[in-house]
Amino acid sequence: MARADAVPADSIAAEPVVRAAWLALAGCLLGLFMQMLDTTIVNIALPDLTVDLGASTSEQLLVLSVYTLAFACTLLTAATLGGRLGRRRVFVTAILAFTVTSVLCGVARGPVELIVFRGAQGVSAALMSAQTLALIAALFPKTRHGLVFGIYGAVAGLAAMLGPVIGGVLVTSDVLGWGWRTIFFVNVPLGVIACGLAWRRLPQLRELPAPRLDLRGVVLSTAGLFFLLYPLAVGREQDWPPQLWVMMGVSVVLLVLFVVLERRLLARGGTPLLRVDLFRSRRFSVGLSLSLLFFSVFAGFFFTVSISAQFGLGYSPLRTGLLALPFALGGAVGSVVSPAVVDRIGSARTLCAGAIVLGAGLAWVGLTLQPISGTMSIPAVIAPLVVGGIGTGLFVAPLQTAILSDTSEANIGSASGCVPTVQQIGASIGLAVVSLFFFGQVAAQAQSAVPAARAGLVADLQNTAVEPLFRAPMADRFADCARGQLTSPHPDRPAPGCGDDASAQTGMAADLVGKATRELQVAGRSVAARSFVGAFQTTLWVLAGMCAAIAVLTLGLGRRPRVQPRTADDPASPER
Missing domain, CATH: 1.20.1250.20 (MFS general substrate transporter like domains)
Structure with missing residues (x-):
């Protein structure tokens, strides 16, 4: 006790x-x-x-x-x-x-x-x-x-x-x-x-x-979580080699074995690392599922915002960071009003409303984007980002209460470790899955963005000192490099042997690049912006759909009776 x-x-x-x-x-x-x-x-x-x-x-x-x-x-x-x-x-x-x-x-x-x-x-x-x-x-x-x-x-x-x-x-x-x-x-x-x-x-x-x-629980949980989260963290960078898939398969075996042993230890009256009796509560189980899905969306959104702004639109670290400010301000507003909303309509409906508002904000951001021109208007995205932040505040603030509402003094300690663990797992899964989808969309967008950028480059080269004989081959070379970069596992890096500056070339190639440096940079920025902004828009709509699914799942929490206020003589009052 x-x-x-x-x-x-x-x-x-x-x-x-x-x-x-x-x-x-x-x-x-x-x-x-x-x-x-x-x-x-x-x-x-x-x-x-x-x-x-x-x-x-x-x-x-x-x-x-x-x-x-x-x-x-x-x-x-x-x-x-x-x-x-x-x-x-x-x-x-x-x-x-x-x-x-x-x-x-x-x-x-x-x-x-x-x-x-x-x-x-x-x-x-x-x-x-x-x-x-x-x-x-x-x-x-x-x-x-x-x-x-x-x-x-x-x-x-x-x-x-x-x-x-x-x-x-x-x-x-x-x-x-x-x-x-x-x-x-x-x-x-x-x-x-x-x-x-x-x-x-x-x-x-x-x-x-x-x-x-519970030493066996320590070993099994630590190894199982590591074998799950490490591949998710490095998979895209390493292009998902077979050993990472093997690690994730082993993680499933280890985590299942961990749950079985924890159940047996609890049945014998021991003190397991994870009290599986927590999951008998529907609110705890559904709440953890909501946490897993929400933090997947949350992590995926911030990943796509950051990489689209920096590598697609060429924003500085400060400008990229400031994009999160309207979202954070909206989050503060949502968090402040959340207790009053919970008192009025209950935690389950507040969570549902928060998920819907967040999804609406993400979809609205997607509607403001212009993939064809490869632009994102900062004034246009401020309002939808604030709306998304309000939804996040409405959702996150009452989430812990919903998850822990059925816990007791005996199992609150185990729950205190379980809840943030699930949040971290959700964020890791979200980053892995959303990054795979996002970069797949970048490759798909490149199929139309590269020809458009090539055509624009050919037109721009007519106003340079590049000889007419070399203009088409230069544009073809640019298109091959752009396509190779944007369809690779690392579209944020130049393809091997490619570069748009003279220092990356030698001889005649360096001379030609030097004559068209500005035009190549404009074309490179254009193709990156169109590909990344288009991928960002599609990803936002998928994340908005996930928010709708989360809103439906909140209905599984059910209603919970109000807790009657305690008197000063109650031994569970704050003076205990």
Whole structure:
């Protein structure tokens, strides 16, 4: 049984204890903000980071993926450790470790160092995240869970949405000449404040007697999740070799075996890493399914926005990051109004409305795009992005309450590790599936974009010093390179042997390219814009369709009776 070593209710006035609970919640939310911020902030800084550290393609990929891998694969184990050692102790220690590893990431002198420290940062984030929901549930009675879990969901969503914005601002401003390193140093003041707020205000929540660590569960869950998430993270970059498919097949076997062993351990009265009895609750099971699908859409959307803006439209990191700002502002509005909407129509209908509004916003963004001209009007996309953000806020804020509404003091710890694990799995699956579909669409769009760009280049070459004899062959060469690049697994990189500048050529070819550099660049930008914007539009409509499916799935939550307010004499009041 979890026990909170908080100050007894009769020893201190109610108001100071409530104030202490809110301050402790602020510490938890700052930790959550750091965790979620670091899942997206590095994407914007990757180009500068790569140049500074000389990272290879595989090292760049690991810099991005090792954090999420370490985070997701250790969440279940971290939840159990919190119950054994005390959730406050583990949480505060994890904040300190996260802050230290952030500094180490910021001072890394080589890509290998950065990869190692990013992995350690991910483990620290898991140790924090796995305690947060259980701690918040213990700080407040169930009558306030809708509010506090709504705040939790809002902070998580806003942090992920603001990652590109904050990253773009920090990298562009180049504070003290630190460049990309500031994206890690920004965690230092946040970590210090979070520690100050959480220490001594959070309940210890240690399970007594301390349960035996489920070592078999640790090994099977960690290995199973790694064999699932690693292929999803690197599959596209490596063009899906057979060994990655084998790893995913092994992951299914390991995870099924993990569930079977956890079920048997629970039946014998042991303490499993994952309490499978949680899934007897329809709201928990359906809620996790909603979380899996929603974070797939969320991650897929931000991936396509980022890559379409940077590689399709040639936006800078700052401009790309600022595209997320209207979405984040809408998310803030949706999160603020979500509790009132829940009170009026219930959590299931609020989730349904949020999914519908998000889908409408994504479809609206798609309608504003102009694939034929390869353009995206910034003023035109602001309103639909705000609408999409409002839908996200409406959905994310009450999601945790819906998932955890049937949990008890006995299984809240396991749920605290299970919920973020599913979110990370959903994000990984979303990135893998959406990127495959998106780049397939880029290749499909190239079939019409390349001939159009070639025709435009032929016309432009008539006004250059390129001899008429070489104009058609030059246009053909351009078309072959563009087609080869856009239909490859890496359409964001030039095809082998291709380049639009004279330095990439020698002899007569260099002379010809030098005479038509501007025209080649215009044609290259045109074909990239048309292909990426067209693929972005199609992907947005698919994601909007997924939102409609999520809206239908929310109906499976059913209705839940309102929780009656507790009196001051209730032992489960916040003074416990």
